[in-house]
Amino acid sequence: MSRIGKLPISLPTKVDISVASDNTITVKGPKGALSQKVDADITMAVEDGKLVVTRPTDQKRHRAMHGLYRALINNMVVGVSEGYTREMEVIGVGYRVENAGNLLTLTIGYSHPVIFAIPSEIKVTTAMEKGSAPLIRLEGIDKELLGQVCAKIRSFRKPEPYKGKGIMFKGEIIRRKAGKTAGGKK
DSSP states (O other): OOTTTTSOEEOOTTOEEEEOTTSEEEEEETTEEEEEEOOTTOEEEEETTEEEEEOSSOOHHHHHHHHHHHHHHHHHHHHHHTOEEEEEEEESTTOEEEEETTEEEEESSSSSOEEEEOOTTSEEEEEOOTTSOOEEEEEESOHHHHHHHHHHHHHTSOOOTTTOOEEEETTOOOOOOOOOOSSOOO
16 A cells, blocks of 8 residues: 555544545635545545545556545645745845735846735745845645745746855755866966
8 A cells, every 4th residue: 555645644623624525625724724626536534533545446546646635635634724834035145025915026136126926825924134034934724835836936036056046945955066266277
């Protein structure tokens, strides 16, 4: 069996799960509600406060979907009960970041500021502290959407290995490269 798929999902006390007839699972919790369409072959059952995901056969397709849907449902349960948070640093001389509601304005070395509209499901806050890099903090219940928004923000100015400038996740280590040496051949 799939090592991930066979693990039961423990349900916190305030989380409610319902499965519709078309195999759509809905997870409701204190932070909100999420739903996901699950393949018709995969079955789900609540046993002793835990959700168990099972597959009908050991076909390669069933094995792949077993672990996938178990992981997606687990992410939904964690999202509606605790939520997800990602922090990104904007490193570079003169780089600034600010937000007005869900509109993020990045000044990252281009001739114009980059303005990006954050989806309403994600809450964004920015911090410009003296002596440290500007910080973007994103919070939401949908892990997939949060990751897509972070990837889009990072794509505006990817970290580069020579000077270490760019938008990166907090705590991320960028492998640095040595630049060209002066002098040439002798």
